[in-house]
Amino acid sequence: MSNKMKSKTVQLSHGGGGKEMNALIQDIFFSEFHNPILNSEEDAALLNLSGETAFTTDSFTVAPIFFAGGDIGKLAIAGTVNDLAMMGAEPQYLSCSFIIEEGFEVSKLKTIAASMRTELAKSGTRIVCGDTKVVPKGCADGLFINTSGVGRVLHKGISVKNIQQGDAILVSRDIGRHGAAILMAREALSLESDLTSDCANLWPVIEQLIAANIDIHAMRDATRGGLAAVLNEWAVASNVGIKVEESAIPISDEVKGLCELYGFEAHDLANEGTFIIALPQEIAEGALEIMQRYGHCENAAIIGTVTDEHIGKVVIKTPWGSNRYLDLPHGELLPRIC
Amino acid sequence: MSNKMKSKTVQLSHGGGGKEMNALIQDIFFSEFHNPILNSEEDAALLNLSGETAFTTDSFTVAPIFFAGGDIGKLAIAGTVNDLAMMGAEPQYLSCSFIIEEGFEVSKLKTIAASMRTELAKSGTRIVCGDTKVVPKGCADGLFINTSGVGRVLHKGISVKNIQQGDAILVSRDIGRHGAAILMAREALSLESDLTSDCANLWPVIEQLIAANIDIHAMRDATRGGLAAVLNEWAVASNVGIKVEESAIPISDEVKGLCELYGFEAHDLANEGTFIIALPQEIAEGALEIMQRYGHCENAAIIGTVTDEHIGKVVIKTPWGSNRYLDLPHGELLPRIC
Structure with a gap:
């Protein structure tokens, strides 16, 4: 259709x-996301899937919508791609649904759609169906995006319940960057100018691990609740104890500094492109090398082991040799982090 | 987990x-939606799909969230089930994502989750993955729900592009009820007390049509933009003319009354459990009988035909014998209708 967006802001109409x-969808969304399935304009997209398929959903409400290292659009693609990747599934098809506040700037919407397109290309996936809602001014805060995704499972058996005694625990990079970047954006801190969110899609590195036939027991991206939430969930779900070395956990100086300033713990802060993996001890070094060499995870590290002590708990060994429980985060950490 | 919701309202935490x-998800969502796939608590649900699969998404922002004949929860299930059903697909798996405003009442959330459960049971589908976000007071209006769905295609070839010259156009029941019910709820009109939304899942009637081997060319539920939007989209996409008899279109007296009062046209009003179907003229009566007898579509009617005149346009014949174009609705009809 030849319709073009005429207004500079999104209106209820x-x-x-x-x-x-139709004009908004054609001019902004179809122009960025077009592909044969999306273009069919049916009520639902038609996919050809076979075998075990992963299916996931996430709504994104991050504030501010633009931050160092990303924006809500990049996050909406990377977040859902990562949920699929963490199940050993190749991200194949995404849905995308926008809730837009009346008065939202069309130019910002275009920037966000372009950012989504770039991130889609990096993971080799595509948006095949969508929805657009506009709510009156004051009924939403700018823009919310939901993405759902489906993909073919290439590595079976990955599960929070599959962690074994003796497994090694690895983290893919330095932790806490997304939470710290959002905090920085909200507080308008300009000193920490080198700090960017880790927001990124993880499929390329997961694809490397699967291609190398690495026997992955469990894998999670450490989003809300950070490293602490993932490890605690694992300890309970697999009925094991998890022991980590605090000194082995990579944390950047910028994140350390912000944590000291605001009284946060880096292991509670959200990440959006950082994952934790549990796998047999004897292949841990090999997996680490693949992550570092082929997956752009230069700071990946082995941070702990799975034990039969303190079942259901996570124990952290401090640099001074003492041990303490690393608890599940609670209370209001940072609202609207993702 | 033994956690229970302690507070009466949803908090940022x-x-x-x-x-x-965890407590909110376990106490409200898992208790209503539990099933083996959802309970696995992985990052993504694992499904077994094969062959052609339909995939769709919708965000629901309806205001008010409770209305005559339904609520946002019922709508969120029926809406996505219907998008799948309209592609001839059996609704198999749904995702569900909540954006909740801080301070939202827990009791309302429970009522809505229970309503979703009831509607899931009616269509034989299940929620297999989800997401929960809480935004600060003033950043959303109560509750928004996104559902996405996947399902196996049982009747292939249904398409907006597949409408043929000579096809009959049928509507499944009287039109405009959802839009009218929302309008009534907003204006707090109590006179029109018999008017309820048509909100319902359509899979049971579609299943009957598919089982009877009806050759469906195109099928759409007439949501935002109503009957007028569907017919106009069809005329353009299939490059045909569509002619409808105004007197054949079923409209209840309550909807007629509200339309007169507010200056709306019933064919522009949204429906949430009403569909339009295009199929060969020679099987139209048979299809109508199946819809009426087995699909609880007592008011279903043949309303028009597909012609080679006025290609790309919809022509409506008034009860007085004159013809006019039925245009695609434009402007701000009713915001937050779904």
Whole structure:
């Protein structure tokens, strides 16, 4: 259709299901995301899937919507791609649904759609269906995006319940960057200018691990609740104890500094491109090398082991040799982190 | 887990990824939606799909969240089930993502989750993965729900591009009820007390049509933009003319009354459990009988035909014998209708 967006801001009529909505969808979303399945314009996309398929959903409400290292659009693609990748699934098809506040700038929406397109290309996936809602001014804060995704499982058996005694625990990079970057953006801190979110899609490195036939027992991206939430969930779900060395956990100086300033712990802070993996001890060094050499995970590290002590708990060994429990985070950490 | 919701309203900490979020998810969502796939608590659900699969998404922002004949939860299940059903696909698996405003009442959330459960049971589908976000007070209006769905295609070839010259156009029941019910709820009109939304899942009737081997060319539920939007989209996509008889279109007296009062046209109003179907003229009566007898579509009617006149346009014949174009709705009809 030849319709073009005429207004500079999104209006209620753009969500009405009529002419204006067609113009918005054609001009902004189809122009960035077009592919044969999306273009079919049916009520639902038709996919050809076979065998075991992973399916996941996430709504993104991050504030601010632009931050160092990313924006809500990049996050919406990377986040859902990562949930699929963490199940050993190749991200194949995404849905995308926008809730837009009346008055939202069309130029910002275009920037975000372009950012999504770039991130889609990096993971080799595509948006095949979508939805657009516009709510009156004051009924939402700018823009919320939901993405859901499906993908073919290439490595079976990855599960929070599959962690074995003696497994090694690895982290893919320095932790806490996304939480710290959002905090920095909100507080308008400019001193820490080198700090960017880790926001990235993890499929390329996971693909390397699967291609190398690495026997992955469990794998999770450490989003809300950070490293601490993942390890605690694992300890309970697999009925094991997990012991980590605090000194082995990579944390950048910038994140350390912000944590000291605000009284946060880096292991509670959200990440958006950092994953934790549990696998047999004897292949840990090999997996680490693949992650570092082929997966752009230069700071990946072995940070702990799975034990039969303190079942259901995570024990952290401090640099001074003492041990303490690393608890599941609680309370209000940072709202609207993702 | 034994965690129970302690507070009467949803707090920011319920979206933090820690203990409180686990309690909310376990106590409200898992208790209503539990099934073996959802309970696995992985990052993504594992499904067994084969062959052609339909995939769709919708975000629901309806205001008010409770209305005559339904609520946002019922709508969120029926809406996505219907998008799959309209592609001839059996609704198999749904994802569900909540964006909750801080301060939202827990009792309302429980009512909505229970309503979703009831509607899931009616369509024989299940929620297999989810997400919960909480945003600060003022950053959303109560509750938004996204559902995405996948399902196996049982009737192939249904498409907006597949409408043929000579096809009959059928509507499954009286039109405009959802839009009218929302309008009534907003204006707090109590006179029109018999008017309820048509909100319902359509899979049972579609299953009957597919089982009877009806050759469906195109099928759409007439949501935002109503009957007028569907017919106009069809005329353009299939490059045909569509002619409808105004007197044949079923409209209830309540909807007619509200339309007169507010200056709306019933064919522009949204529906949430009403579909339009295009199929060969010679099987139209048979299809109508199946819809009426087995699909609880007592008011289903043949309303028009597909012609080679006025290609790309919809022509409506008024009860007085004159013809006019039925245009694609434009402007701000009713915001937050779904």
